[in-house]
Amino acid sequence: MAHSDPAADGGDAPRSDLAVARAADPRPIEDVAGDLGLTADDIEPRGEGIAKLTHAAVRSATAPDRGADGTVVLVTGMTPTPKGEGKTVTTVGLGQALAGLGESTTVAVREPSLGPVFGVKGGAAGGGYSQVLPMEAINLHFTGDIHALTAAHNLLSAALDNHLHHGNELNADVRRVDWPRALDVNDRALRETVVGLGGPARGVPREDEFVITAASELTAVLGLADDLTDLKDRTGRIVLAEDADGDPITPGDVGVAGAVAALLRDAFRPNLVQTVEGVPAFVHGGPFANIAHGTNTLVADRVGVSLADYLVTEAGFGADLGAEKFAHVVASRGIVPDVAVVVATVRGTKRHGLDMWPADFEALAETDPAAVRAGVDNVRRHVAVVESFGIPAVVGINVFPDDAESDLVALEEALSEAGVPVSRSTAYRDGGAGATDLAELVRERAGTGSFAPLYDRDASIPEKIETVAREVYGADGVEYVDGAEEDIDRVEAWGYGDLPVCVSKTPYSFADDPSLTGVPEGWTLTVREVSPSAGAGFVVVKTADVMTMPGLPAEPAAEGIDVDANGDVSGLF
Template sequence: MTSDIEIARAATARPIFEIGARLEIPADALVPFGHDKAKVSDAFIRSLRDRPDGKLILVTAINPTPAGEGKTTTTVGLGDGLNRIGRKAAICVREPSLGPCFGVKGGAAGGGYAQVIPMEDINLHFTGDFHAITSAHNLLSAMIDNHIHWGNALGIDSRRVTWRRVLDMNDRALRDIVSSLGGPANGYPRETGFDITVASEVMAILCLAQDLDDLEQRLGAIIIGYRTDKSPVFARDLKADGAMAVLLKQAMQPNLVQTLENNPAFVHGGPFANIAHGCNSVIATRTALKLADYVVTEAGFGADLGAEKFFDIKCREAGLRPAATVIVATVRALKMNGGVAKTALGTENVGAVERGSVNLRRHIENVKKFGVPVIVAINHFVSDTDAEIAVVKAAAEAEGVEAVLCRHWANGSAGIEDLARKVAELADGGTADFKPLYPEEMSLVEKVKTVAREIYRAGTVTFDRAATDQLAMFEAAGYGKLPVCMAKTQYSFSTDPSALGAPEGHVVHVREVRLSAGAGFVVAITGDIMTMPGLPRTPAAERIAINAEGMVEGLF
């Protein structure tokens, strides 16, 4: 079987100026990074403000399993499919993180014959956006310790510094460290640690900022810690916001690339879908909406995390109104939700598909609560049988929606034409009546409870005492209208990753809350979520190398 990287390498890429021309982007508005990728200039983006928006289509999925769901693959395939049937469409997806790429998940450029290219560049350093975010974040870290070292005029309590450092790599050894050891010349020792770059508030800020002015204002609003009287200290108090914005100036410009079928794709930003909102940048999405009639985008993990945050955080913040939602499911993943081991997924098991389909039905029910029409994409695997596929279609029909079999992984846009036509009909039908799950006036505690009960189907929601005290402090400080960003395992509706299917009546316990004042949301942390992942026993990095021809091998 031909690997993803071999398929991508065999593709015939068109010059990036030709791809831009398909969206009527003039050559002088593109900042090229080689022949096949470019950034779209800030001046050109500003010139688009008065244009009408196209139709926004969200691709989400059932809860992820080791069997794979193919959400990004379906996003890319649907964009190609819409172009194939004569619609002017663009794709918006996130940039991959190096951590998962060298860990266990792999890259995030799609797969098979539904990929964005250049796959190697996108999955590695790309245009340097993540490096810029890492640098801007760590500049603020350095300025905090430097300020304390030179007299601490702001009265920062070093025990209450909440700003950590970041690195775009899975490295469990850096989760908790002691910094500034070695004597007075190296500053004041304190406990701190590292998060992965995609968990940085700077990443979330870049992905939610409307423009450069908004970016700098949000950076200045970052709370880096507290004084002894518990009053907050902001990044602007350290005069760090301007320099951070300078480091991010180019990174704010969306990246334009192409699919295997030479259709336009914006790949920009990549916040964690656990600790942050898990969507590509607002500026890329809004730019695409001004240039295309249909924009296909995705949200991280399953709909309980990604879609909820897309609707309640990204759409609320940016004023976006999605026209349709696609939920991706696979027979294999539903079998796992029905209790089948990964090693037995190739054997027909209609009963397991029936049992596992409760996961799909729950996601359909949840997405409907946001007032956006839904359709299901069955991402086809060669081991799927007609009887198993019929079960998935029946489960969707029981919820009043259609499920369409898609073969884009194997056949590209030719394998997803049916879904493309039906999605276009949904988006053009004008039946969307988008509304967030909760009003901004609701208290932070009630917002958390609403998500936990309505989306996760929790029976009880509990909080550590410190968490409720902090939420009250956030509201007293004027942050009560912010949306909540739930940090929860992606593998289950509950906080227990082993509870597959559609559990309900469970307990959701909030052990910690964090204020991301610059990004504009409050994070509620549940379960064992970590902001610095570790590598698995056998990381993907062991299989990645340069072959005798000087080509990269092992990326997937």
């Protein structure tokens, strides 16, 4: 479907994402489901344009005997600026372009967290003519999945504190409680709390904290579970605390794993919506991309690749974080990328060429082809990371409305001269038509590689960390501080040494220092803490203090969001 210039009626200003979404003419969700071979009995409508798949439909679509799967297209990116480089816009636009070329296609992205929606970054439904609908519902309560995760997380917290209050038969050490509480709103005042004050009726006093729901291990558990039985089993393995002997205490020990799984029963079912152009899309799950794997759910990907010829799915942050975790965590569960798109932008490349941190977006808006060329090594390095797994890679240049043509040409030429397949995408402005060349490049490159992880699961935890540090980040080595080596000994003694590692570091550099732009050399990765996400199935490796409960900025996006007497929301973007 072609689109005219996205300008407001009677003016030159571009339409807001919300205006584009409201002007769209969505198809009945039953027709969208029909594109995937699903019937009305396979879905449960949840409002206009939204449906959840039934458990029976999920089981049927993911059955081992269904036969050949479709092509998996992974969308990742270069080292981003804090505003992001448009991976979701590219993901949706590419899905629309493939559908426009006659391919049966589905898109899969994460559910937005209310933290960014009301904080800095805004929604996560894409933008312009490359977004998923209904945008307002997706960015607010949607189907209640994240609320269910918040309640399930806090049920574990309450059950553990209740156990402490009623005699503590498991002999839990209140100084070693690892399970926080959760809230899906940015609130820095809750980063450190004390609970149980006020006498015996208030429970056992201890230090506590809140995390945003996207940072909860339960969100990652939901994202990686095969089915409800696996969801319950994974929940039962989460480490809540340690006992006096230093052994883990789990929800299975406390006896509430089944109750948690019951709360997440409906949240496990993928949410089916559509893009602006009516292409089927799954919006499901939303784990953090640093302390977790940062993708939509495994079950949504499995359904999508089973029911369509092409699945376009997205990984968080750049290839050093998102694609690496996809390769070592998600691909090991059967979703192996056939090709990857590395999203690059003029402003992102320019930041590295100017050796700029923090990002000055006014300066990045200035035309500077020389800076673009100077920063292109960062993009090339991300392409090399993808290709190190045997995944064919192409670069998609996400074009912003104010990008100078000379800057775009400089980026294209620099990549082409380096032998990197590249195509512009104007999907934000033009929808699928703006990503047609990129889609044709993706079709050409898909399936030309041979996937292999960079480390063996049986390798020791230090060996796995060292492999990622050297081969993905380009570090000279690894230094362990603040008791991290003792953490590794404990994790391996608990039996989690064969899990993949999930390194948490800044997304704004290949290094663990955001000020090191481009492709840093001569540096050492510093590991400060290692802990198991035993339910999710990986080991978290922290290289710095991880902000698991963000704060609101001086002018939060919430101040611009409103609703009128008719119930119409304004201010979402």
